[in-house]
Amino acid sequence: MASSNGARAVVLSHFDQSRPAVDIVNYSMSPTLDKIRRAFGGIAPRVLDKELRIQASDAPARVAALLIESEDAHGSEYVSARDKRRAFVSGFDGSAGTALITHDQAYLWTDGRYFLQAESQLSKEWTLMRQLQKDVPTVEEWVEANLKAGDALAIDPLLTSVATARRLVESASKAKASIVCCEWGQNVVDQVWGADQPPRVPSDLQVLGDHFTGGLLNCLTGSSCAQVRADLDKKKATAIVLTALDDIAWMFNVRGSDVEFNPVVISYALVTLSSATLFVDAKELTPEVLAHFGSDVQVKPYDSIIAEVRSTYAAGTPDATILVDPAQCNVAIFSAIPLALRKESPSIVLRQKAFKNPVEIQGMKNAHLRDGVAQVKFFSWLEEAIAAGEVISEVAADKKQQEFRQQMEHYKSLSFGTISGSGPNGAIIHYHATDEAKCGRITTDQVYLNDSGAQYLDGTTDVTRTVHLGQPTAHEIHCFTHVLKAHIALATPGYYEDGAFGIRIESLMVVVEFCTFETITMIPIQRKFIDASVLTRDEIAWVDAYHAEVRAKLSPLLQDAPSALAYLERETRPLEQQ
Structure with missing residues (x-):
């Protein structure tokens, strides 16, 4: 399958060079876009600062645009039906793309794998922005060039990675504009989608047998945990927040079917030098799963991750250092970690699970x-x-x-x-x-x-x-x-x-x-x-x-x-x- 990972695929594409890199179209207001735009005014003035802390502001936010990305709260390229917000808004259902909606325009950025598909699926309200083509700005370049002083670009901090947010904050600051965050659980698209949005389905956890894993990934008593904790010690960290679904599946040796075609469980994890917590809404914790976890793993509700991080580390826990991957961790979780306790690092699990036994x-x-x-x-x-x-x-x-x-x-x-x-x-x-x-x-x-x-x-x-x-x-x-x-x-x-x-x-x-x-x-x-x-x-x-x-x-x-x-x-x- 053609991948967004440049290391995996070389695509030699023969496109019609007469086609413009940016499609300029005539606009008419669609009901969905109209509702999205009306919802701009309901976004609270919660400004994202340069340290990626979400700060309440007394000044009203003049939201000029809303960013809607493809990924879910875990940075997944392939997401559950409930998380296909960009597809719902735009009609374009490719796996990669970013929508940006202003009060009178709508833009969709995607890469060369999807140019033809986007052309056929986008309605006339949308401008197709062909990534990496001549004279096509990136999202960040668009923000810098088009936001005015005092304007704000709205994001959902649960659905935006630290790395992306950092680039957006930098671009907005150059325009004397700001990035504002909607309240957790108050996603604008979700509000418009309403009762038609697919529900979140409880996870069906299954343990992958030792005969498939070689017995080396036997939950937290096996070498996966030992390797992760050894790396934490090397990096002088005391805990790691895991948000990527495949990292969690490997770390806890569980599989599921929460995302079509992907054997993952929608969850977060917090692993320390002496404990591990899996945040998941499980349909049922079967005897097999309970035996697999034993006393090594605590299971808590999926939505309690932010409250757990805040309560555990709110007082600036002495000697605590929490490892996070800015490419994977979302802004909501990152901002819940006290600034002094954050330590950024590429995922140590990502590297370890690449080495197969x-x-x-x-x-x-x-x-x-x-x-x-x-x-x-x-x-x-x-x-x-x-x-x-x-x-x-x-x-x-x-x-x-x-x-x-x-x-x-x-x-x-x-x-x-x-x-x-x-x-x-x-x-x-x-x-x-x-x-x-x-x-x-x-x-x-x-x-x-x-x-x-x-x-x-x-x-x-x-x-x-x-x-x-x-x-x-x-x-x-x-x-x-x-x-x-x-x-x-x-x-x-x-x-x-x-x-x-x-x-x-x-x-x-x-x-x-x-x-x-x-x-x-x-x-x-x-x-x-x-x-x-x-x-x-x-x-x-x-x-x-x-x-x-x-x-x-x-x-x-x-x-x-x-x-x-x-x-x-x-x-x-x-x-x-x-």
Whole structure:
């Protein structure tokens, strides 16, 4: 899946250069935007100072604009239905974007993955701000250039990270303006959304067994806690506030389903040198969970995190130092920590959980083998169905692919919404077909891009393969082969030709000392799409070696599926063998 993390993906996009970087449109007042703007006046004058303390002010706030970000209170890129505020306001439902609403304008910033999608989803009230394009200001640059002296930009401190708020405060101060915070629990969008806003669902906590983790992450009696507390000691800190959901899942070794496609539990955590508290609204603390936590973990209500931090450290607890990650921690929690007790540091959990133990690595490999079996069965089925003249829609292909995955051991869910894009739909980087009647059909004269993945108990998969069910054109082969060359060098490249097709090849890898990678995705790369004459000898050797490994590992698992086995054997032949 194309990621916002630049280290993961290289996207070579071919967009219509005649299209302006900023779409200027005619505005008409929508009911939702009108209600949002009327709510500006109800925001209390709670000013965010340069130390990111929320200070009450006697002066009325002249709110000129409201910032609505994509993330939830945990900085998550993928959020629960309740937290999709930016999507509710704008109609744009991509995973990344920032909305800014003034009294007479509405702006939406997003990156190159979503330009085409935003164009199609935004109504005429909105101006699309194409990030990183020439003459397009960042949000902070817009704030500095457009706010007037005495103006205020309103944010929700629960939904804004410390790092973001710091940049906004700096930009606003240059304009002699300010950043003001709505009261906790008084989010403007939530007020407008009203009864239609999806409710918060109590979390269903599940313990991940030691046989999946290697026994090294056994709650707070295991090495995860020992490692974190050792790092706290090294940094001369006495506690750490955890807000990122994946950090908490790793630290406490619990999983859930609070966010679609993500096995996380909506929660906060406060871990000290001698105690640990998990703030979560649990549906039920099962005997298994209680036994797992034992006496090491206290469980408190989700919304009590700020009150707990304030009461615990209000008096300036002697010798206390609380570690927070400014990129992850929200302003509301950060401001509740006394200034003298704050110590900023990149998440120590983030780094630790990146180092996988042998059991975890083997689990990931096993998950990818099963996923490879499901994928080979899917592409074999798709090829046969199209050849037989069946009409297969993008949605139907998505559903069939999920059926194959559901047959695999330890399957839990998809890991993201499948990108099943035929022809021009494949050029929309995060395209997701949902309407059977309106989606595209997979044909023999168009490129088909499939970016998908699954959550298994022992690992997560994310893979993209691009195929042609007929005969690709010389141009398509040329583009595919160059994407393949980039894949061999960079792992996750893509080429998207607006209005024509998209091509991506994506595999997951394990870092191996020293200094290389081991590909764990085991799915063939379509041979007829490859022009071997363009590849170097080393690149041909790489493809042949990869395909030999895929064939050797998947063949024993496909003995009961002769069509899929034949497909595998054909697609993994050496490139120079006809």
